[in-house]
Amino acid sequence: MLDQRVTQQSIGETICRPGYASAVAPPFDELMARKDRMLAERGIDADDAADFALDRRVPVVLGGSPDAPSNLGLLPWAGRQGERRKARAAVMLKRCVCEGKLSLAEAQAAIVGDWSVVYSGFSQESCNISRLDVATSVDGGRKGGPGSSP
Numbered sequence: 001m002l003d004q005r006v007t008q009q010s011i012g013e014t015i016c017r018p019g020y021a022s023a024v025a026p027p028f029d030e031l032m033a034r035k036d037r038m039l040a041e042r043g044i045d046a047d048d049a050a051d052f053a054l055d056r057r058v059p060v061v062l063g064g065s066p067d068a069p070s071n072l073g074l075l076p077w078a079g080r081q082g083e084r085r086k087a088r089a090a091v092m093l094k095r096c097v098c099e100g101k102l103s104l105a106e107a108q109a110a111i112v113g114d115w116s117v118v119y120s121g122f123s124q125e126s127c128n129i130s131r132l133d134v135a136t137s138v139d140g141g142r143k144g145g146p147g148s149s150p
Contacts, residue, residue, distance in 0.1 A: 001071040006063030008104045016098035021060040026067045038074050053083035059090040062107050089119040096127035
């Protein structure tokens with residue numbers, strides 16, 4: 001799910017650099033072909049395709065792989081669990097990482113977990129995720145986050 005080029009040490013040259021996500025994203029046509037295949041696999045009619053977004057479980061702006069199949073899924077565009085809200089949560093978390101207020105691992109764990117809690121409980125002015133349900137592990141990472149074991 002994660003892009004190996006993005007580490008805590010490389011965020012200044014990767015996710016915090018303007019235009020990074022666009023630079024590493026696969027061509028639009030390739031992504032839409034993947035979305036069409038995923039919709040068909042789930043039995044979703046092509047006429048309803050516009051209601052769904054090709055979702056990256058860990059968004060590219062938070063160090064997610066731009067094209068790994070394990071990082072791709074489908075989400076409805078709108079609604080409480082929709083891609084529009086997830087994208088806003090990802091942008092808020094990225095800002096906090098780039099300002100040094102959250103680690104990359106903390107942000108990734110928050111977006112992989114119940115990101116809708118992040119969206120509803122996370123302030124655009126504050127980067128405090130301590131009150132959110134994201135458990136801290138001994139090594140400073142987050143339990144249940146990307147790359148963690150069960």
